[in-house]
Structures are given as C-alpha cells and as structure tokens.
Amino acid sequence: QVQLVESGGGVVQPGRSLRLSCAASGFTFSSYGMHWVRQAPGKGLEWVAVIWYDGSNKYYADSVKGRFTISRDNSKNTLYLQMNSLRAEDTAVYYCARDATIFGVVPGAFDIWGQGTMVTVSS
Amino acid sequence: EIVMTQSPATLSVSPGERATLSCRASQSVSSNLAWYQQKPGQAPRLLIYGASTRATGIPARFSGSGSGTEFTLTISSLQSEDFAVYYCQQYNNWPLYTFGQGTKLEIK
Numbered sequence: 001q002v003q004l005v006e007s008g009g010g011v012v013q014p015g016r017s018l019r020l021s022c023a024a025s026g027f028t029f030s031s032y033g034m035h036w037v038r039q040a041p042g043k044g045l046e047w048v049a050v051i052w053y054d055g056s057n058k059y060y061a062d063s064v065k066g067r068f069t070i071s072r073d074n075s076k077n078t079l080y081l082q083m084n085s086l087r088a089e090d091t092a093v094y095y096c097a098r099d100a101t102i103f104g105v106v107p108g109a110f111d112i113w114g115q116g117t118m119v120t121v122s123s
Numbered sequence: 124e125i126v127m128t129q130s131p132a133t134l135s136v137s138p139g140e141r142a143t144l145s146c147r148a149s150q151s152v153s154s155n156l157a158w159y160q161q162k163p164g165q166a167p168r169l170l171i172y173g174a175s176t177r178a179t180g181i182p183a184r185f186s187g188s189g190s191g192t193e194f195t196l197t198i199s200s201l202q203s204e205d206f207a208v209y210y211c212q213q214y215n216n217w218p219l220y221t222f223g224q225g226t227k228l229e230i231k
Contacts, residue, residue: 035220037167044210044222044223044224044225045159045161045167045210045212045222045225046222047219047220047221047222050218050220057218059218059219061219095166095167100169100172107155107214107215107217108172108214109157109169109172109173109178109212109214110157110159110167110169110212111169111172111178111179113166113167113168113169114166115165115166116166
C-alpha cells in the first residue's frame, strides 16, 4: 500500500546537524512533489519545504531558509531533510507528505503523510 | 504571506449533532483550500481539497464549502471518531503553503 516512513529523528544539541529520511513505497515516487511539515509539541502544523518531483526546484519556509536543505533520491524512493545550525525552536515532529498533484502541474494538497519523526534540540 | 485564521479555537458538540468549522484567508486563495483531520499521536489526514472535494475514503458526512477568503467544513452528524483537531491549509500561494492554527472539536 501507499506508505511514507520517516526516520532519523533524535536529540541533538543546539548548533548541530541532523538528517531526516522518508522512505516511500506503493506509488511512483519520481512522479510526485514531496514536502516536509513540522509540528512543535502542542502546536499546529508548519510547512517547512517542498521539492519538485524531479528535484529541479526547492522552496523553503523563511524560518528554515539557509539552514535546512531538502533533497531526494528517486532511485532509492527516498526524501531527505538536512538540518543544520539547529535551534531549540526547531524541536518538533517532522512529517513528510506527498503532493497530491502528479508532476505538480497545478497546486495540490498533501494527500499522503508519514507517521512522523521527533526532533528535539536541547543541550 | 497568506494568513489562515480558524474559528472557533475549540468547538464543543454532542454526538449526532452538526459541527461547523470556519477558516478565513487574509487574501483570496480561490478554491485552493484543504482540510485535514488530526487525532492525538497521529499524522494529519486529508479530508477535503479544492475547498469542497472529499478525499478518497472520506465519509459523506464531511463537506466543505466556500471560495476566495471564507471557507467552511461541516460534519453533518458527529460520530465518536470525528472528535479531533481540524486544520485548513491554503495552497494557492504555491509553492508557499500555510495552515490555520487549528480547531479542536471536542465532545460536549
């Protein structure tokens, strides 16, 4: 079945780095844009980044721009989020999500979500 | 940035009754509006996209309406499994996306 599984979360000190992964299965990964969305403890959802289906374009929320990098390996059906210079306010559950529109030809909602991976930034 | 404002923050409704949740955008998002349901400890689930189209497998008791800046999610007859937090999201300002702050639907 269609599935996204995140991994790589954990506890990290401020200023350090962490890389999250999201393994996709059950669909043609290379045909869909992919997103990262985060949720701080007890808070709402915050969109973090998007990457086009072919990796040609990437966009970021202002809160992470210059520190986070989204990437993908379509040969491995895997999405990544490289997080550098981490701050306490980056503490959150990080979800990967699939863009609902194939090849991103029109704006789309997020139709498939992973279960999330927790990132805690603390000294 | 388009700001999405949901109201009320918390809605108390009895099972079997109708629930109406609101979402307002700071500028027009056309019909590029989605609703998500999130239960404790779970990932969000897409309910409605295009302001009024139910996602695959979503029961008919969920309906969405509106366009431009004002949107509504209606749950016609609340079931026990519907008590959750609901988020609206605009994707008109693509590729930048924003969510509302959420409405918690609780049992009265």
